[in-house]
Amino acid sequence: MQNITDVGHLTDDADEGEDKIGEAAKREKVHPMALAESYTRSYFEDMDKLNCVRPDISPRASGHIIEQIELVKTLLEKDYAYEVNGSVYFDVSKFRDYGRLSGRNIEEMMAGARVEVSPDKKNPVDFALWKKAEPNHIMQWPSPWGNGYPGWHLECSVMSMKYLGTTLDIHGGGLENQFPHHECEIAQSEAANGVPFVRYWLHNNMVTVDGQKMGKSLNNFITLKQAFKGEHERLNQSYDPLAVRQLILNSHYRSPLDFSDAALFAAQSGYNKITETVKAMRKEIEQVKNCELDAEVAGQLEQLKTKFETAMNDDMNTSVALSVMFDLVRLSNKLLQDGNATAQTLSAVDDLFSKLGGDVLGIIKEENLAVNVADVLHVDDVVNVVITERNEARKNKNFTKADELRAKLDEIGIVLEDTPEKTTWRMK
RNA sequence: GGCGGCGUAGCCAAGAGGCCUAAGGCGACGGUUUGCAAAACCGUUAUUCCCCGGUUCGAAUCCGGGCGCCGCCUCCA
Structure with missing residues (x-):
């Protein structure tokens, strides 16, 4: 499940805009839900390309306002929360374990605090469960405390509770969310349910770019879409989505990942090496004779597994785990080079490739193994090779050859058109 | 300022007290192969793990102190 x-806690501050650009922005402004929807779709597109399995449930925070209000009520009843001016805050002083996950204690935090504290809070570390909405706040809902919107951490507790129960086996997330987000989730959930919220936390480390944090202000932001297309000043070429996946797998999730x-x-x-090897393997299997499985190879495969x-x-x-893929690559290529492996032996290797590299690591994908020349080659580049060759012939008055090249292209549906400056091509 | 993560070859990156005279990948170099290439295969590429102390028979791994990079501590989740 993934939330x-x-x-959005978007504030509509466009009312001031009086110039034409401001007017246009206002006129064309899309609803916040449409914005959220487009980001959601874009996200799923990228995840699909990375060959990530889609979650069984992708619950939306906006669809669980009722449940969130219920949880706030429960926390108020249990005296873990208090209401001030239409907002409800969690009283951290009542929850003993606050800070345990991230190794912080409340006293130290208060001493080191350099944040301006909301006057409504009893305690600087208290966090909002429900926030009163200003009139210009776009997304707001009625509640027992007036119009408002759910607090920063509430949705995670509420939706996991609804679909997965009061105790989760594993909760994932970025290390940067350990404090305060996950800490607050624990506090809310455990205060309400009285049982442990999560058994294991999986916090992945930071993503950096050339050793620096990835951030908009640093202008070193690379989106997945840009990486797939190679459209970024920091990138020299486009990268296969599964190569990006392989880069991620190359390091441990708890280590920082440099992009x-x-x-x-x-x-x-x-990635190419692995893919090419599997392709070669598949090709060979079809051409080789059936016979017994090589016991020695079978033993090696068992060890690698x-x-x-x-x-x-x-x-x-x-x-x-990824290094095992390269062990398999070496084993495969040796078998291919020796040339006397049976179809059974090669299939056994191929099978392990599919299981470990495909099902588990997700870097071997059936549809990527099919050799599809049209997808791989850039037709324009290929035709230009022929055009250059033909123009060389024309320059040398070898019109027989030039006409021959043009005729051959014509046969496959490509028409050449000569102008004094250059030669262009189009499909017939 | 407080809390947390990290620092291993040219680059990426495992290893978390003895199997480490430190996996794997990329790159580079040499060889086999090839008409020449490419690919593949074989070999070479860190006596040393940011620095300085300490614990230990033994430390990249544990402890103390530095230095450097990053995140959180504010909005947002």
Whole structure:
């Protein structure tokens, strides 16, 4: 399950805009829900390309306002929360374990606090469960405390409770959300339910670009779409989505992940090597005769499988698991080079590739193994090779050859058109 | 300022007290192969893990102190 946070806390401050651009922006402004929807779709597109399995449930925060209000009521009843001026805050002083996940304690935080504290809060570390909406706040709902919107952390508690129960086995998320977001989730959920909220937290480390944090203000932001297309000044080329996936798998989830052109290039090279090997394997299997499975190879495969599983069972050590893919690559290519492996032996290798590299790591994808020349080649570049060759012939008055090239292209539906400056082409 | 994460070869990155005279990938170089290439295969590429102390028979791994990078502590989730 994965949440869609569509309760934007957007403030409509466009009322001041009197110039034409402001007017136009106002006129064409889309509804916040439409904005959330377009980001959601874009996100799923990227995740599909990365070959991520879609969640069974993608609940939306805006669809669970009632449940969120109910949780606020419960916390008020249990005296873990208090209402001030139409807002409801969680009283952190009543929840002993606050800060345990991130190793902080409330006293230290208050001492080190350099934040301006809302006058409504009893305690600077208290956090909002429900916030009163100003009139210009776009998304707001009626509640027992007046019009408002749910607090920053509430949706996660409420939706996980509804669909997964009061205790989760695993909760994922970025390390940057450990405090305060996950800490607040724990406080809300455990205060309400009286049972542990999460058994295991999986916090992945930061993503950096060329060693610096990825941030809009630093202008080093690379979106997945840009990486897939290579349309970014920091990137020298486009990268296969699964090569990006491989780069992510190359490091452990708890280590910082550096996103650089060099790292992407390395991942792409390695990814190509794996894919090409599997392709060659498939091709060979069809041409080779059926006979017994080589016992020695079978034994090696069993060892590699064990190595892979041991690594994955060790807190998802994908880096070591990925190295098993390269062990398989070497084994495969040796078998191909020797040329006397049976179809059974090669199939056994191919099978392990599909299971470990396909089902588990997700970097081997059936549809990417089909050789589709039209998709791979850029037709324009190919035709231009012929055009250059033909123009060389024309320059040398070798019109027989030039006409021959033009006729051959014509046969496959490509028409050349000569102008004094250059030659262009189009489909017939 | 407080809390947390990280610092391993040219680059990416595992390893978390003895199997480490440190996986794997990329790159580079040499070889096999090839008409020449490409691909593939074989080999080489960190006596040392940011620095300085300490604990230990033994430390990249533990402890103390530095230095550097990053995140959170404010809006947003």
